[in-house]
Amino acid sequence: MNKPALPILLVEDDEALARLISDELDTEGWLLTVCHTLQAANEWLASHRPSLVITDLRLPDGNGMELVNALTADERADRPSIIVITAFGSVRQAVRALQAGANDFLTKPLDIDHFMLCVQRVLQHRSLHDELNRYRALSQDAGFHGLFGQSPAMRQLYEQIRVIGRAQGPVLINGESGTGKELVARALVAESDRADKPFLAVNCAGIPQELLESEFFGHAAGAFTGARKARKGLLQEANGGTLLLDEIGEMPLSLQAKLLRALQDGSIRPVGQDTEEQVDVRIIAATHRDLRQQAESGAFREDLYYRLETFALHVPALRDRGDDRELLAQRFLNQLTIAQNKPQHGFSLAARQLINDYPFPGNVRELQNAVERALAFCRDQEITPEHLPSRMLQTATLASTETVRHGPNRDASSLLQGPVLPTLDELQQRYVHMVLDEVQGNKRRAAALLGIGRRTLYRWLEASDTADE
Known part of the structure; x- marks a missing residue:
């Protein structure tokens, strides 16, 4: 959770308790402001927007319920969460506070461990709520005919699709596997005057070579053994519409020549047929290969490459799409929770950071x-790094190790400094502190980079503190 971005206001007149809470929250890295009176709290709130307000009910200059009512009357989406604490707890007061909109109610004397768990839970839900609101705001105009994203690279792609969609010539879509080339093809069709005409997609690598010609151009009855009746090919079935040839780099050279003829004048000849037929089909070709290089090496017809390349589109890799990774992750998560009839889920800051870094x-x-996978393993409503594939954690850990090893102020040999070689436990403690320094004390980030849970990290740090005493 991004604690510095989640400021907390504590309204408590008991200075000893305020100091205890401050120390605990400071250890966790949250940004805390303390006010001892209702007036001071209202003055601070006039110019600040905390994520959480923790308030006592009995204050020197008024009742904390006044503050609760004022905060819950705010209809803005970013109004703070509220935890009420009081030494004068009662069921009636608890009901009043919760009905007014408080998120939790605790009584004094305060169990500090329970209090910290309460703060963590409320802020976790707050972070989830804020993230879902952010996602909804960003996603309103982030979609385009099934494609999703608002990065500059994707916005440029959308504009190119709008222009090329209205044209009539063939299109070559290039991009790495898994980038969504078929979705780009469908978006092209949606922007064209063929939107209500047939659209067929075929993977050139998925058809046995001996059947390719018949599959594309059809065949006459008796053209070969087993051809009892005439059959239309893909070009005939897509007549008037669009045909997507996925992985066109896998198409044999002999078939490429016939495809070029169809592109040039719309003429095809089914296998075993003496006469030609005319078809009107827009060809969209897609590949993850470098067709220019294949054409230069003779593995792909150069004339076909230049015909297909009339309109060329490049689909950016996900790593080049910035915040789209986070938006897409939440979109997929929302779709899955709806399909599986589960409550809304969100990603913790550490999980979002991992998604953005991987x-x-x-x-x-x-x-x-x-x-x-993460949703399947998540038992709460917040997905954390532990729910994501281990390869993502391993990549982050390796990156952190490289940063520590090669950073401008880091030298791995410093771990071994001292009059005698350190024990394995000492070496572990030194490395943990080195990682903590690199992530500016962010324990969640440090635990994720070390590949351990936060409890394990705290246990190691406690052991280190004990050893230093």
């Missing part, structure tokens, strides 16, 4: 699979 070599498809 390069996703499998692109959008890999992200979608990672989110599906």
Whole structure:
């Protein structure tokens, strides 16, 4: 959770208790402001927007319920969460506070461990609520014919699709596997005057070579053994519409020549037929290969490449799409929770950071699979790094290790400094503190980078503190 971005206001006139709470929250890294009176709290709130207000009910200059009522009357989406604490607790007061809109109610003497768990839970839900609101705001105009994203690279792609969609020539879509090339093809069709005409998609690598010609151009009855009757090919079935040739780089050279003829004048000749037929089909070709390089090496017809390349589109890799990774992850999560009839879920800050840092070599498809796995393992409403695939954690840990090892102020040999070689426990403690320094004391981030849970990290740090005493 991004604690510095989640400021907390504590309204408590008991200075000893305020100091105890301050120390605990400070240890966790939250940004805390303390006010001892209702007036001071109202003056501070006039110019600040905290994520959480923790208030006593009995204050020197008034009742904390006044503050609760004022805060809950605010209809803005970013109004703070509220925890009420009091030494004069009663069921009636608890009901009043909760009915007014408080998120929790605690009585004094305060169990500090229970109090900290309460703060963590309320802020966790607050973070989830804020993230879902942010996602809704950003996603309102982030979609385009099934494509999703608002990064500059995707907005440029949308504009290119609008222009090319209205044209008539063939289109070549290039992009890594898993980037959504078929979705781009469908968006092109949606922007064209063929939107209500047939659209067929075929993977050139998925058809046996001996059947390719018949599959594309059809055949006459008796053209070969087993051809009892005439059959239309894909070009005939898509007549008037659009045909997507996925992985066109896998198409044999012999078939490429016939496809070029169809592109040039719309003429095709079914297998075993003496006469030609005319078809009107817009060809969209997609590939993850470098067709220019294949054409130069003779593995792909150069004339066909230049014909297809009349209109060329490049689909950006997910790693080049910035915040789209986070938006897509939440979109997939929302779709899955609806499909599985589960409550809304969100990602913790550490999980979002991991998603933004991971390069996703499998692109959008890999992200979608990672989110599906995370939801299956998540037992709460917040997905954390532990729910994501282990390869993502390992990549983050390796990156952190490289940062520590090669950072401008870091030298791994410093771990071994001292008159005698350190024990394994001492070496572990030194490395943990080095990682903590690199992440500016963010224990969640440090635990994720070390590949351990936060409780394990706290246990290690406690052992280190004990050893230093």
